[in-house]
Amino acid sequence: MSNRHTIILMQTSQSRATRTFMDYDSISQAMDGIRGLYERKLKDLNPASGNITYDIADLYNFIDGLADMSDLVYDHRIQAFLPNDRERIKQKLFQHLKDAFGSRNVRYLVGIKDYQLLLENYSLWGTLGYGIESL
Template identity: 65%
Template sequence: MWQANNRHTIILMQPGNRATRTFMDYDSIASAMDGICGLFEKRLKDSNPNLRNITYDIADLYRYIEALTDMSALVFDPAISAYAPFDRAWIKQQAFQRLKRLAGQ
C-alpha cells in the first residue's frame, strides 16, 4: 500500500439507489478519510438529535461503510499519471489507520 498520504483522492459513493450516486474529492487520503468519518458522524447526529455527545467505535464505522450500496476510492498515482481504484476494504483499512493516528495525538 502507498505510504504517501498527499495524493488527490476521489470517493465514489452510492448510499441507496442509482439516483443517490455522488462523489467527493479531497487533496489527500487523510482528508478523504476525515470526510467519510464526517459523513458518518453527521448521520449519527441526525439519527440522535437529542444526544449532546455521540461516540462510536471502528465497528460502527465499518457497518456504515458496508451498508452503503457502493463505495470506492480513486487515488492519483503520479507514477502512472492516473487514478488507481480501491475498494471498500481498502477504505476501511485507511479509515482505521487515520483514526488510530488521530487517537495517538
C-alpha cells in the same frame, strides 16, 4: 497519509440517483470526509443527544451499509487514478485514525464546528471508542 488527490465514489441506496462523489486533495482529507459523513448521520439520527459514542466497528458497518463505496487515488508515478474497494478504504480509515489519535486520549476538532470528537479508548487490537459532544 500522503498528499494524493483522492475521489470517494459512493452510492447510498440501490437507486442510481443516489450516486455521488467527494473530491479531496489527500487521502487523509478523504478519510476525515468519510468519518464526517458518519458523524453527521449520527447527529441527524440523535438530534437531542449531547453525547454520541461509536467505535470503529460502527463506522465499518456504516460503510458496509452503503450500496457501494470505492475510491480513486492518484498515483504520480503512472499519472493515473488507481481504484480501491470498500475493504481497502476501511484499512486506510483505521490507519488514518491510528495515526491521528495514537494511543493517547486526545481531543480532535471535526470539520463541522458544532461537533467535537473525543477519543476515549484506543487499543492496537482494533477497538476505537469515540464520543461526539456538542460545543
